Amino acid sequence: MTTTEAPAAASPAGTHPSPPADPDSPAPTWTAHPTTTEGWLERAQEVSDLLAADAVARDRANRSPFREVELLKSAGLLTLLGPREFGGGGQTWETAYTAVRIVARGDGSIGQLLAYHFLWFWTAELVGTDEQRAAFARSATEGNWLIGGAVNPRDDDLTVTDEGEELVFTGRKSFSTGGVVSDVTILEGVLEGTGDHVFTAVPTRQEGIDFAGDWDNLGQRLTESGSVRITDVRVPWADALGYVDKQFHGLVYATLNVPAIQLVFTNFYLGIAQGALERAAAYTREKTRAWPFGGDDKASADEEWYILEGYGQLASKLWADEALIDRTGATISEVLHAPREELTEQRRGEIAVQVAASKLRIAEDGLEVTSKIFELTGARASSNSVGLDIYWRNLRTHSLHDPLPYKKREVGEYALAGRIPEPTWYT
Structure with a gap:
């Protein structure tokens, strides 16, 4: 699969597109890609x-x-x-x-x-x-x-069988983000008779990959994250990532997959929370009315002391979260682009702690933002046509990916005793 071609995108044309009115019309396109x-x-x-x-x-x-x-x-x-x-x-x-x-x-x-x-x-x-x-x-x-992935580590029912020159993947994963809209799917399973995990990339559109179409969750509704059945998907041993002569040759660098994806989560949590605050602020400026029965009447909502206080609290938390997340992103980015053999277990553990701290902060602050905005926009903002509920539903859904208290424990163990977390599928 490492050299197999998947369908390419259409050639770009046009610039600075605007959304077409018809949702079935082609997506907007650009003439060229950025260079900076x-x-x-x-x-x-x-x-x-x-x-x-x-x-x-x-x-x-x-x-x-x-x-x-x-x-x-x-x-x-x-x-x-x-x-x-x-x-x-x-x-x-x-x-x-x-x-x-x-x-x-x-x-x-x-x-x-x-x-x-x-x-x-x-x-x-x-x-x-x-x-x-x-x-x-x-x-x-x-x-x-x-690229999508069928790599949910809590599912152990995707097995990999060695059949000489080929590996055969068979089983099920309960989550597979990207699903039917992906071109390529990363598969992960355990080599039968061993505890060894095997990663490979395969074309998504093939007979042996069947998406159930059962993603029906509270939020993140357009991620195609439902279950998938894998039946006799065959790949050559040469496409088993990291394997040479059927033996895995990995480095500490390989364990960066979890901190890297946890910081991925962290960044779209921050984006969701920022989008919520921006949308709520626009609504408050345009439509929220000042309260006329408080004895301290204001001409407009943006003069109301409790609304100003509320936005000040929420904005300051997101600014602080962004600074922490940016610092963590710069740190892990430097390591991800450095020579792979240079990464030590200690450095990897310190980065994992930074990622855990970043994630736990934005998860808690983001949920506060996406809920509190209703108090700052008013009763009419709860209308389905406004759509402020999307932000809370999205963040609430994905922030349940793995228990936040374990992130707090990882940070606490490092802060108190200097212990770094052992690499696991969630650390």
Whole structure:
């Protein structure tokens, strides 16, 4: 699969697109991709603005986000981490994390799709051989793939059988973000008769991959994160990432997959919370009425002391969270782009603690923001047509991914005793 081509996106045309009125019409396109970090973040903002324009309607319709994926493709965002020599953006993880955050402000679901895609794009970098890394980076970038993953570590019912020159994947995963809208799926299973985990990339559209279409959750409704049945999906041993002569050759660097994806979560949580505060503030300025029965009557809502206090509290928390998350993103980005053999267990553990602290802060503060905004916008803002509920539903749903108290414990053990967490599927 490292050199197999998937369907490429349509050739870009047009510039600075605006959303078409017909949701079934083609996604907007651009004439060229950015060449600078600032340009890529501007592109992410353009995509975010387009998504925000009809986010409420699309959430209510709950349709598979094929058109939204085409938007990400035509914007070039899927290739942001790809090498420049293959047509990619050549950007760092620090930029990728920020792009995820920006897109999530407009639509948390699509921010998650992009976020997971970046992690799966980096899978070969994390665990693959040098040859696999180069081949996958080229194929994924030139193919403009959206990459999904059937890698839920709590499911142990996807087995991998050694059949000589091939591996055969069979079983089920209860979650598979990206689902039917992806071009390529990262599979993970345990090699039969061993405790060894095997990662590989396969074309999504094949007979042996059957998505149940059962993603029907409170939030993040457009992420295609339902279950998937895997039946006799065959891959050559050469596509088993990190394996040479059927033996895995991994480094401490390979265990960065979990801190990297946990910080992915952290950034789209921040984006969702920022989007909620921005949307609520706009509503307050435009529609919220001052309270006329308090004995301290104001002419407009933006003069009400409790509203000013409320926005001040929420904004200051998000600003503090953003500073912490940016610092963590810069730290892990430097390591992700450094020579793989240089990473030590101690350094990896310290980064994991920073990620845990970042995630627990934005999860708690973000849930406060997405709930408190109703008190600052007023009763009429609870109308379904306004759509402020989307932000809380999205953040509430994904922040249950793994228990937050364990993140607090990891930070506490480090702060109190200097102990770093042992790498696990969630640490």
